Amino acid sequence: MTTIQKSQSILLAGASGVxxxxxxxxxxxxxxxxxGLGRGRDNGIRADLMDRDAVLRAVDGHHFDTVIHAATALRKTPLRHRDMHATDALRTDGTAHLVEAxxxxxxxxxxxxxxxxGYGYGDHGDRVLTEDDPFGPRGTDRELERHVAAMRAKERLTCGTPGLEGVALRFGLFYGPGGTDALLPLLRRRQLPVPEDRGRVVPWVELTDAARAVVAAVERGRPGQAYNIADRTPLGFRAHVVCVAEELGVPKPMTVPLWLMRPASYAHTVxxxxxxxxxxxAERELGWVPVYESSRAGLAALRATAH
Known part of the structure; x- marks a missing residue:
């Protein structure tokens, strides 16, 4: 493992996000x-990441050892493809502006x-993907290509900018404190129908585990490298939401056919x-292992802290 200096001065874009x-x-x-860097008043440096000139003016005269891009344009769960468009722009233009900063x-x-x-939406079968697999393959339609191209560009800017030691963390889906909360009112109102998983699983990662991975990347990440960050128990979307319901004491989701989700185009894709x-x-080079090996374990811990 490569180790760089402790006690760094760090600029964190998206510091007020989940x-x-x-x-x-x-x-x-x-x-x-x-x-923190962002639009909110809680940030030490206030600027909109999408406004290049404002960002460069805001950081003028400052020095940082490391810059972290954890900014998001999402305020709620994306359902339609258009709900991801602002995030796509943040991954491209926003990243370019932050690299300049x-x-x-x-x-x-x-x-x-x-x-x-970023490995591509769709059915990858039972094969376990590593960082050596292609990242950012062309999307199978215009909307998917828009999303994947943005992730491809973000990693290219991160790891391919001369003079910067870039490290990309390929996270699973987030859950945990501050992230799972948004599902609870929907489940209570029976407004979160989900289809059967039918063998489909995706990676998940608890938010405090994800944050520890960022620290590990700052301190030990190898320049120019990407790392998968997820727990040890991939789950289908329905299986995860059922865990949420069982652990946090809200009604289980209604089951609907997958085709019924098509109007929610992005959710249907996921x-x-x-x-x-x-x-x-990540385990070998960053020394990172998840504290919570499954959604069940992470949600049980969330339930314990809520009482």
Whole structure:
């Protein structure tokens, strides 16, 4: 494992988001000094990541050792493809602007939140994908290509910018404190129908585990590398939501045929995907292993802290 300096000065884009709050807490706990970048007043540096000139003006005169991209444009669960368009733009233009900010502030390292769906949506069968598998294959239609191209571009900017030690973390789907909360009112109102999984599984990762992976990438990530970050128990979307209901004491979701989800075009795509990834590289090079090996374990811990 490569280790770089402790007690770094870190610029964290997206510090006020669900993942960002966990990352800020984990970095501070590890002895780093964190400055948030975002539009909200809680950020030390206020700027819209999509406004290049505003970002560069805002960071002028500052120095950071590492810049982290954990910003998201999502405020609720994306259902239709158009719900992902702002995130696609953030992954392309927003990343380019943040890379420039990293360069002008003298940052040595750039760590970016990536996503396992960059391996491609759809049925990958039972094969377990590693970081050596192609990332960002062309999408099978215009909308999927838009999403995958954005993830492809984000990793290219992260790991391919000269002078920056870029590290990309390919996360599974997030759940846990601050992330699972949004599902509870929908389940209580019986407004979250989900289809049977029928063997389809996807990777998941609990948010505090994800935040620990970011710290590990800051301190030990190998420049130019990507790492899969997920727990050891891939689950179908329905199986995960049933775990949420059982552990947190809300009604289980109604079952509907998969075709009925087609109007919710992006959700239908995710629920039609079968994807498994290996985290052996993260374990070997980052020294990262999930505290919560399954959604069941992570949700049980969430229930315990809620009481």
């Amino acid at each position: 993942l960002g709050r966990h990352v800020a807490r984990a970095l501070t706990g590890a002895g780093h000094k964190v400055t 990293a360069q002008v502030t003298g940052a040595r390292r750039f760590v970016a939140e990536s996503m396992v769906f 629920m039609s995907t079968a994807l498994r990834v290996s985290t052996a590289k």
